[in-house]
Amino acid sequence: MPTDPQAYRPAAALLDLGPSFWDPVEAADFPDTRLRFRNQAAAREVGLDSLDDAEWVQAFGRFAPLPGTLPQPLALRYHGHQFRSYNPEIGDGRGFTFAQMRSRDGRLMDLGTKGSGQTPYSRFGDGRLTLKGGVREILATEMLEALNVPTSRTLSLIETGEELVRGDEPSPTRSAVLVRLSHGHIRIGTFQRLAYHQDADGMRALVRYVLERLYGEEADDPIRLLDHVVARTATLGARYMAAGFVHGVLNSDNINVTGESFDYGPWRFAATWDPAFTAAYFDHAGLYAFGRQPEAIHWDVMQLAASLRLVAESDPLIASLEGFAARYQAAIADAMLWRLGVVPREAAEDRALVQAVERALRSTGVPLDRFFFDVFGGGLPDGYGAEWEAVRGALAPYGPRKQRDHGYWQGAPCSMLIDEVEAIWAPIAAEDDWSALHAKVAAVRAMGEALA
Known part of the structure; x- marks a missing residue:
């Protein structure tokens, strides 16, 4: 269990809201728990990095209570508009919040699940998550974090040994339970x-x-x-x-x-x-x-x-x-200039630059990842032709916010297009080979270091 009391700061703030906001639930009793992914960097932020793999599986596959936090998992109650139609019959249907703690920067963080079993809001669902869905969430959160998008982080993925039937992918398929680290789970x-x-x-x-x-x-x-x-x-x-x-x-x-x-x-x-x-x-x-x-x-x-x-x-x-x-x-x-790797100037200049970039990208169909890789720091290569002259002119006064001295810039752009996602999943499905996933996560994190 957590060993550093300064890094691990448990909380139970959700209990202050009272029982009208949640339902106590229990996790499914899975036939197997095979650790597939642990995010040590995210765990370090909330003092959970000292767990060994056996403790990790107990906490995030069997949901043994973490010390000092929520005494049991809570399925949160909510409604919502789904494709603009109001639905009063939803809530946490295959997940729950089971722990809260303070991060190193003082924020209150939730540990929430996906695929942890049925709750009062599961309706006709089985409360489970496909292993492929878990892999896809790892890839999404890692890429978004690297690209400066505020996102939950995938803390853990554990394969659970069940066969699931789904209508939108080949079945039966493997099952998993995912734990996300998030700054709250309060929704509109x-x-x-x-x-x-x-x-x-x-x-x-x-x-x-x-x-x-x-x-x-x-x-x-x-x-x-x-x-x-x-x-x-x-x-x-x-x-x-x-x-x-x-x-x-x-x-x-x-x-x-x-x-x-x-x-x-x-x-x-x-x-x-x-x-x-x-x-x-x-x-x-x-x-x-x-x-x-x-x-x-x-x-x-x-x-x-x-x-x-x-x-x-x-x-x-x-x-x-x-x-x-x-x-x-x-x-x-701000977001586009960050991606371009340049220091902001006057608001009117910044808007004009962004508009020029959007127009050129839309009219030329240049791949996004290739463009942002090439232009980072403000230098538009000569290979970009006449249709890019407005961008070249708008970029001219801008200075780089960071030098291109990271090893990432010596290679090729890192992307996360659907064909790449399928290519990462294919060896997992066929041969239980996770090397492509681990290599992609490492490449994405290297890109994040180069951009940060």
Whole structure:
């Protein structure tokens, strides 16, 4: 168990909300527990890096309670809009929160699961996770972290020895349980549930919890909370765009009020700057297409504002919502300049540069990862022709924020396109060969070091 009391700082803040916010549950009793991935860097941030592999499996495969934190797993209650249709019958259906602790920087962190078994909200689901789904979540979170997107982190993946039947992939397929390290699991849908039930006292308690526990403010002001969420989610949307990432399912129950991305299902990275590119095969209308993600996130935040009307006046809520566009514009400039590897200048110059880059990427179809690799630091290579002259001119006054002296720049761009993801999974499925996954994680982390 954790051995460093200064690094391991357990908490149980969720209990302060009271039993109307969650249901006590138990993890499934899996037939096997084979450790497949442990994120030692993430574990170190919360003092769990000293666990040996046997202790790790007990904690994250059998869910033996960690000392000083929640006494048992809690399935959180929430509602949400799913593809713009309200659903009051959801909640943690194949996961739970089973521990909280402070990270080295003082943030309250949750350990949450995916694939840990059935809960009162499983409906007709089996509460399980495919091993492939777990591998995909490792790849998504590692890539997003490297590309400066606020994201949950995959802490652990343990194969559980069951055969699962799924309609959208070859079955039977292998099973797993995943543990994520996240800055809270409070969703916009958590607030929607309270508004649905007209629970004003619960709403005030949740506002206070989020401000005090997740934002570190001694306050209970719903307007202040909405301001925070508007700012954080505008930043999230901007960084998705700069990363070329498509979440796939930006329902209101998948938007964390800390602005941290999580819960990766049908995600994709776009090969080119294609606003119509979608990740989910079932998103027939392109509601959550690459270019519509900022709009989708804003719509979800509007549902938070509507829920907060239970305890706040409309006018200040509307005023806060109206700030989303300006915050997004500032955030997309920051995010794109970070990816370009240049130091920001005047706001008008920055906007003009970003617009020139977006236009050129869209019109030429140049691969995103290739472009950002080539241009990092502000130097557009000669091979980029006449259609790039506006970008070349806009870039000219900018200086590099970091030198290209990392070994990463001597190789090729690191990407995470769907064919690569399938190629990493194929040897695991066929031969239980995990070497491609480990090599990819190492390559992604090297890219993150070069960009950071």
